Amino acid sequence: MQLELLRESVKKIKKIMEEIGFLGMGIMGKAMAMNLLRNGFKVTVWNRTLSKCDELKEHGASVGESPAAVVKKCKYTIGMLSDPPAALSVVFDKGGILEEISSRKGYIDMSTVDAETSSKISEAVIAKGGSFLEAPVSGSKKPAEDGQLVILAAGEKGLYEKIVPAFDVLGKKSFFLGEVGNGAKMKLVVNMIMGSMMNAFSEGLVLADKSGLSPKTLLDVLDLGAIANPMFKMKGPSMIQNSYSPAFPLKHQQKDMRLALALGDENAVSMPVAAAANEAFKKARSAGLGDLDFSAVYEIFKFSLTTTTNVKQVLRSPSPATTCSKLTAPHLLQTTTKPPPLSLNSRIPITISDNHSLSLSPAIGDDYLRLSGETATQ
Ligand SMILES: NC(=O)C1=CN([C@@H]2O[C@H](COP(=O)(O)OP(=O)(O)OC[C@H]3O[C@@H](n4cnc5c(N)ncnc54)[C@H](OP(=O)(O)O)[C@@H]3O)[C@@H](O)[C@H]2O)C=CC1
């Protein structure tokens, strides 16, 4: 039975025969390209920062010197880029896809972008005789590694049918949603709901904690009830340990909230919950948490202090009189260098306002300096 299944998938892959191009070796692109390689596809990769292709090369991928070079070599090219400007750049800029796309070649953009960006790309590719499919995905780093994504495709049905063997490797289920734009819209609706849920979850964890309840017990209770879901289950334990290793970077979640709200504007849909969630993600970005996992928005709820003062500066030269009029998420600050004057036993007094001060003690983690402290009325 297993052998039969194996034969079937080899047959499907052989149907494609042609090499697959892959643009964008970020968290998702790298995992997806690796998965294609593991499943017998020949893959040529490209990334703006070339060094990120090294690991793929070690696993048998070829490396193209530009998006155009990849398209020239491959019949089908997939893109997994950060945002609309990046998705447009690999198509329209010098060395971009348009220089080599032609009839019998297809471009599949799996990035999360808005319908307008996707339509612009589609029109340009089709004008050159090529085929286009948008195919954003639900699921994060782990599902990408395991080939368990949910693929939301729209555009040219013919291209969809031809690329299905690759989608079967990348995902557990593909939807074909009709005309270009529908995949982008579906993805934005899903991520809008996800971002709003993450905010409610964060608020709940803080409320439990401040009410004298154990956040860990809250996780156990949630997991047994009607609102149990994989996201709470997966993110909750690391959130209560202040650990936010990025699977889905917060800056991308905020981009998706922004694009979803724009879709709401376009359709006159009132979205007060999503708008509030977007504000929290923006606040987290401005506090320097954009490259952490989107669950780091929890930090914003833990500390309702508003801040922008250069806390890094404060940390580099802590002194008893250090004054910090505005302070955000003071216990989790990204530092470029470990500040020399600090030791694990240091306590750094920081005055927040005339009436309040913080006394912080540092613990140095991987790339982050974590500080914990309590407010005290002077
Ligand atoms: N991470 C996740 O869980 C998920 C992410 N997504 C979506 O997938 C896309 C990729 O996400 P992810 O892999 O996490 O993001 P990363 O930030 O890890 O990677 C972004 C990629 O885009 C490239 N890039 C950025 N700007 C440009 C540009 N101007 N020109 C060319 N390339 C550029 C980066 O290149 P460089 O290395 O040079 O910076 C990198 O390859 C995003 O749209 C995201 O919203 C969808 C589902 C899940």
Ligand SMILES: O=CCCC(=O)O
């Ligand atoms: O766009 C990112 C989605 C992340 C997820 O579905 O877990």
